[in-house]
Amino acid sequence: MFDCERTQLWTRTLGEREADPDRAAREYLREHLRRLRERAGLAAEQIRNAYPSFGWVRRGNRFDVLWERVDLLLGPSYPLTAAEAFVLGSALLVQELGVGLAGMPGGEAGLRATQEWKDALAARIHQETDRAPSPAELKNPAEEYILLAMEDALRVLALKRARSLALFSWQGPRGEALHLLEDEGLRRHFGELVGELAYSQEWDVAEVGRVLAQRTLAAPASLPADWTVDGLKVAAVLRAARTLLVEERRRRLSRPTLVQDRLLYTTGEPFSRGESEVFWTCFDALRVIDRELRDVDALLRASGRPRLMAQGVVDVDDASRLASHLKTQDWIPVDARVHLSEVPGLLAQLGGAALYRKDPSVPLRELIQNAADAIRARRVLEGRDAEWGTITVRVGRDSHGRWIEVADTGLGMTERVLTRHLLDVGRSYWMSEEMRRDHPGLSSSGFHPTGRFGVGFFSVFMWGDRLRVASRPLKGQATQVLEFDNGLGAHPILRPAQRGEPLDEAGTCIRVWLAREQDWEQMLLDRSDQWDHWSESEERITFGELLGRVCPTLDVTLELEERPGQAVTVLKANDWLTLESTRLLRRIGNTARGVNTALMEFLAPMVRPVMAENGQCVGRICIASGSMQRWAGMSVLTAGGMRARYSREFTGALLATTDVVTRDDAEPLAMREDLARWASEQARLWEKYQLNFEGYELHKRLDIGLAVLSCGGEPGELPIGYRAGTSLTLATLQEFVAERDEVTLVDGAERAVRKHAELVVIPCHEAGHAAAGRLLAHLPELIGVYLAKAWGASIQEVVDNVQIFEKEWNPTDGRKRRTWVFQRPEVPRFH
Numbered sequence: 001m002f003d004c005e006r007t008q009l010w011t012r013t014l015g016e017r018e019a020d021p022d023r024a025a026r027e028y029l030r031e032h033l034r035r036l037r038e039r040a041g042l043a044a045e046q047i048r049n050a051y052p053s054f055g056w057v058r059r060g061n062r063f064d065v066l067w068e069r070v071d072l073l074l075g076p077s078y079p080l081t082a083a084e085a086f087v088l089g090s091a092l093l094v095q096e097l098g099v100g101l102a103g104m105p106g107g108e109a110g111l112r113a114t115q116e117w118k119d120a121l122a123a124r125i126h127q128e129t130d131r132a133p134s135p136a137e138l139k140n141p142a143e144e145y146i147l148l149a150m151e152d153a154l155r156v157l158a159l160k161r162a163r164s165l166a167l168f169s170w171q172g173p174r175g176e177a178l179h180l181l182e183d184e185g186l187r188r189h190f191g192e193l194v195g196e197l198a199y200s201q202e203w204d205v206a207e208v209g210r211v212l213a214q215r216t217l218a219a220p221a222s223l224p225a226d227w228t229v230d231g232l233k234v235a236a237v238l239r240a241a242r243t244l245l246v247e248e249r250r251r252r253l254s255r256p257t258l259v260q261d262r263l264l265y266t267t268g269e270p271f272s273r274g275e276s277e278v279f280w281t282c283f284d285a286l287r288v289i290d291r292e293l294r295d296v297d298a299l300l301r302a303s304g305r306p307r308l309m310a311q312g313v314v315d316v317d318d319a320s321r322l323a324s325h326l327k328t329q330d331w332i333p334v335d336a337r338v339h340l341s342e343v344p345g346l347l348a349q350l351g352g353a354a355l356y357r358k359d360p361s362v363p364l365r366e367l368i369q370n371a372a373d374a375i376r377a378r379r380v381l382e383g384r385d386a387e388w389g390t391i392t393v394r395v396g397r398d399s400h401g402r403w404i405e406v407a408d409t410g411l412g413m414t415e416r417v418l419t420r421h422l423l424d425v426g427r428s429y430w431m432s433e434e435m436r437r438d439h440p441g442l443s444s445s446g447f448h449p450t451g452r453f454g455v456g457f458f459s460v461f462m463w464g465d466r467l468r469v470a471s472r473p474l475k476g477q478a479t480q481v482l483e484f485d486n487g488l489g490a491h492p493i494l495r496p497a498q499r500g501e502p503l504d505e506a507g508t509c510i511r512v513w514l515a516r517e518q519d520w521e522q523m524l525l526d527r528s529d530q531w532d533h534w535s536e537s538e539e540r541i542t543f544g545e546l547l548g549r550v551c552p553t554l555d556v557t558l559e560l561e562e563r564p565g566q567a568v569t570v571l572k573a574n575d576w577l578t579l580e581s582t583r584l585l586r587r588i589g590n591t592a593r594g595v596n597t598a599l600m601e602f603l604a605p606m607v608r609p610v611m612a613e614n615g616q617c618v619g620r621i622c623i624a625s626g627s628m629q630r631w632a633g634m635s636v637l638t639a640g641g642m643r644a645r646y647s648r649e650f651t652g653a654l655l656a657t658t659d660v661v662t663r664d665d666a667e668p669l670a671m672r673e674d675l676a677r678w679a680s681e682q683a684r685l686w687e688k689y690q691l692n693f694e695g696y697e698l699h700k701r702l703d704i705g706l707a708v709l710s711c712g713g714e715p716g717e718l719p720i721g722y723r724a725g726t727s728l729t730l731a732t733l734q735e736f737v738a739e740r741d742e743v744t745l746v747d748g749a750e751r752a753v754r755k756h757a758e759l760v761v762i763p764c765h766e767a768g769h770a771a772a773g774r775l776l777a778h779l780p781e782l783i784g785v786y787l788a789k790a791w792g793a794s795i796q797e798v799v800d801n802v803q804i805f806e807k808e809w810n811p812t813d814g815r816k817r818r819t820w821v822f823q824r825p826e827v828p829r830f831h
Contacts, residue, residue: 003064004067004068007067007068007071009067009070009071009074009078009080009085010067010071010085012080013080013081013082013085014029014030014086014089022227025082025222025223025224025227026082028222028223029082029083029085029186029223032086032182032186033086033089035182036090036181036182037063037093039178039179039182040063040094040096040097040180042170042178043168043180044097044100046104046170047097047104049107050100050105050107051107051108051150053108053146063089063092063093063096066096066241067089067092069243070088070092070237070240070241072256072257073240073241073308073310074237074308074309075258075309075310078306078308078309080233081226081227081228082223083219083223083227083228083229084227084228084229084233086186086190087190087193087197087229088237088238090166090190091166091194091195091197091198091234092198092238093180094165094166094194094195095238099154099157099158100154101158101168102154102157102158102165103153103154103157104168104170105170108150111153111157114153114157115441115444116153116157116160116436116440117150118441118443118444119153119156119436119441119443119444120149120150120152120436120443121133121138121146121444122138122444123152123431123436123443124145124148124149125137125145126431126443128145131448131657132446132447132448133446152433152436155202155433156433158199158202159199159437161195162195162196162199163191163192163193163196164192164195165194165198166180166181166187166191166194166198167179167180167181167187167191167195168180181194185222186220189220190217193215193217193231197212197231197238198238200212200235200239201238201239201242204420205239205295205296205298207416208232208235208239208299209232209303212231213303215230215231216228216229216230216231217229230305232299232303232305233300233305236296236299236308239295239296240292240296240310242292243288243292243293252267252269252271252282252326253265253266253267253282253285253286253326254266258309258310261309261310262310262311262312262313263310263314264325265282265286265313265326267282267325267326267327270327270328271328272328272330273329273330276333279333280333283319283326286313287313287316289313289316290312290313290316290317293308293311293312294311294312296308319334320332360462360463360519360522360523361523361546361549361550362459362462363459363460363462363463364393364404364546364550365551365642365643366457366460367406367460367510367512368393368406368547368550368551368554368558369451369640370457370508371406371408371410371508372391372554372556372641372642373410373430373450373451374408374411374412374507374508375388375390375391375408375409375556376389376410376447376449377410377430377439377442378409378411380442380445380446381411381441381442381474386573387555387556387557387572389408389410389557389573390408390409390556390558390559391406391557391558391559392406392407392408392560392561392567393406393407393547393558393560393570394407394511394561395543395560395561395562396562396564400466400513401513401515402513402514402517402520403511403512403513404511404512404514405509405511405512406509406510407507407508407509408508408509409505410507410508411506411507412471412472412473412474412476412503413469413471413473413508414473415480416434417429417434417438417473418471418480418494422457422469422482423457423492428449428451430449449640450639450641450642460510461487461488463512463513463514463515463519464487464513464515464516465484465486465487465488465489465515466484466486466487466512466513466515467483467484467510467511467513468482468483468484468511469481469482469483469508469509469510470501470503470510471503471508471509472503472505472506472507473506474506478496478497478502479496479501479502479503480495480496481494481496481497481498481501482494483495523543524540524542524543524546525539525540525541543562544560544568547560547571548570548571548588549588550642550643551571551641551642551643552571552584552587552588552636552638552641552653553574553576553641553655554571554573554642555574555641556641557569557572557573558571576620576653577609577617577620580604581604581605581620581652582600584620585600585603585604585634585652586600588634588635588636588652588653589634589635599634600634603634606622606623606651606682606685606686606689607620607621607622607652608620608621608682608685609678610654610670610675610678611677612669612670612671612674613671613673618654618655618668618669618670618674619652619653619655619668619669619670620652620653621635621650621651621678622651622682622685623650623651623682623686623704623708624650624651624704634651635647635652635653635654636652636653636654637655637656637666638653638654638655638666639657644658644666645666649707650707654668654669655670656668656669657669672711672712673712675711675713676712676713677713679711679713679714680713680716682704682713683704683705683708683713683715683716683718684716686701686718687716687717701718701719702718702720702721702727702763704718705718705719705720705729706720706763706764706771706775707771709730709775709782709783710772710775710778710782711771711774714730715730716729716730717729720733720762721733721745721760721761721762721763722750722760722763723736723757723760723761724754724757725754730786733760733786734786734787734789735790737787737791738790738791741823741824742822742823743760743787743822744758744819744820744821744822745760745762745779745783745819745820745821745822746759746760746761746762746807746809746817746818746820747761747763747764747765747775747818747819748763748815748817748818749761749763750763752809752813753809753817762775762779764776764818779820780799780802780804780820780822781795783820783822784799784802787822791824791825793824793825797825798822798825800825801822801825802820802821802822803820803821803823804818804821805819805821806818807819
């Protein structure tokens with residue numbers, strides 16, 4: 001006799017009894033549950049052999065412990081039929097075997113051939129590196145990712161194959177087929193429900209109620225007709241029994257007892273001051289158990305099912321009271337952790353001005369970004385063209401005021417994504433296990449979402465508290481609508497789409513009503529994001545121009561509909577690659593002021609593509625002087641096609657990546673070698689170009705030469721410094737140092753140190769902020785290339801012999817200057 005057979009639950013459901021009219025049927029279920037338990041042990045051994053990397057070991061007595069726990073949770077009179085007890089026991093055994101069943105019979109090798117494993121591996125690498133993995137990384141992954149990916153893939157497979165888990169079979173020693181559920185009739189009748197119930201623990205409570213509320217199985221012909229199985233009731237019992245999984249990791253906790261309708265946990269030895277963290281770990285575990293039991297109780301009450309005897313944990317809401325059961329020695333537990341009293345207000349701040357400052361165009365950027373990600377994902381899943389898909393921005397007014405709407409032809413959202421992931425702050429759907437389950441192959445395709453912080457959607461509440469989200473999922477026909485009438489301070493409403501609201505195809509449409517007309521006016525003011533002093537000369541731009549500024553390098557066609565049914569194309573997918581240079585600069589910069597229009601025409605011939613090693617164009621830019629940059633603001637780094645920040649180094653658009661939610665910090669995709677090639681081409685162009693704009697001499701080409709040098713390019717005949725009042729090119733610098741064993745370079749204005757004829761002045765500050773930073777940090781390497789040629793030495797020898805310090809060269813100047821002293825390396829002599 002197994003231990004579980006001594007419990008009240010066994011006795012009143014499956015146990016032997018006198019004068020039992022259903023004795024044969026009861027014995028039939030009882031014996032097959034015993035056999036299932038034996039077969040589960042054999043299956044566990046099969047799983048261990050198939051997955052040696054995991055070392056899964058089935059605990060021989062845990063089924064008995066789980067069954068006893070169920071007995072405690074139910075109490076002495078909870079109504080369960082013998083068939084429900086059989087299904088409950090079967091599901092507990094399948095649950096014990098875990099996700100290993102989902103990966104059988106192929107084992108590790110078979111699992112690694114599945115799309116689920118490829119997606120899980122790509123997701124793990126993506127999470128660690130914040131980029132899509134390369135084909136080489138997917139083909140030969142690091143060992144650290146392999147096991148994690150296997151576990152993730154098995155969970156996804158278990159969810160997909162839940163109904164078939166109890167139908168598992170394997171080959172016996174004589175080649176015969178062995179099944180978990182040995183009897184074919186029981187297997188056919190109960191198998192799918194057992195597997196689904198076993199894995200329903202991975203669902204949230206609402207999903208359990210939604211899926212299983214109507215899952216009631218009639219008894220098979222071999223059993224009494226009133227032995228039906230209520231799926232929701234059994235699922236609730238299984239979920240409550242799962243509390244053991246939390247509890248057993250806390251070895252200090254005793255086996256609980258039932259006090260009225262609460263579980264009472266105690267400990268034998270008190271927690272000393274040095275064991276305070278162990279106490280708090282137990283405290284947190286009991287809170288998890290209490291929350292689970294309360295959720296189960298609410299589910300049963302709402303569905304009209306009988307409630308469990310155990311509905312919570314004694315004194316878990318107060319740490320000091322709990323200490324009367326989990327005793328402490330020489331200290332008093334006080335739960336003084338951080339509490340969030342006003343969650344809606346915090347979320348509004350996280351998604352609003354506190355995070356994004358007061359830029360009213362941020363919600364527009366975030367909505368377009370999310371729409372673009374959904375379209376890119378659909379392109380991959382359906383094998384669409386790289387420029388397929390459209391985002392339509394509509395503006396209008398109604399009885400609620402002015403509104404802005406962003407619609408896309410992307411993946412759309414299921415009800416679960418609408419109600420869970422869309423509103424889950426800090427957790428992106430694109431990085432979730434649910435996404436991999438919903439869209440196999442997307443993670444391993446190289447898809448890299450621009451939005452991955454789970455915060456951007458909340459920026460819409462910067463505009464107002466009223467919004468409507470209508471979405472039709474890719475694999476569904478119905479359009480669902482999620483409505484907010486009072487922002488985050490009230491519960492949203494989910495409803496089916498009404499007349500005029502259903503979407504014609506998969507995608508999402510989000511409309512937000514602006515609470516303040518000044519937000520609209522502020523968005524349409526043309527001012528440089530870079531220089532505050534331009535704010536006094538603000539001029540209006542059109543909404544179409546605003547869209548171009550927000551997403552200048554977008555790879556999705558963007559349309560604007562200001563009048564119903566009259567959409568105008570603002571930009572076509574990837575048109576920035578071929579757009580005439582003047583039009584590209586006009587899209588980026590401040591077009592209202594006449595001086596900037598003239599500057600665009602002046603600089604446009606200099607705009608050239610920046611090509612990566614793989615042949616991808618990662619920018620279209622030109623070098624301009626610092627004065628031009630201050631004037632125009634015609635430069636932008638974009639992440640996912642969306643404006644990230646301005647740059648003071650170049651004019652044009654450069655693709656970038658960002659790892660901050662505000663996108664005000666971004667790093668170019670172009671590698672140093674890519675920029676060096678582009679910068680050398682710029683130097684050749686500027687050597688021939690007339691450097692005169694409206695009568696203004698541009699620093700004798702100096703800042704352009706320094707910008708080329710800072711990128712690692714060849715400045716050619718462009719000046720990069722001074723000596724004794726005369727401009728200096730790299731060629732003349734090499735001539736100067738060739739006959740010297742030492743050369744001193746200083747940063748700063750040339751006039752202050754002109755009397756030191758031996759000094760070479762490299763005015764790094766002339767090159768603009770970022771270029772100046774690179775020059776100051778890397779000048780030994782940048783200049784060392786040319787000094788090595790002049791001295792006939794290696795670059796490394798020159799760099800190793802440089803001294804760097806700060807020195808005051810002119811007492812009347814009153815400032816110390818960065819100084820580099822290069823010494824000719826000793827050349828070995830051979831006799």
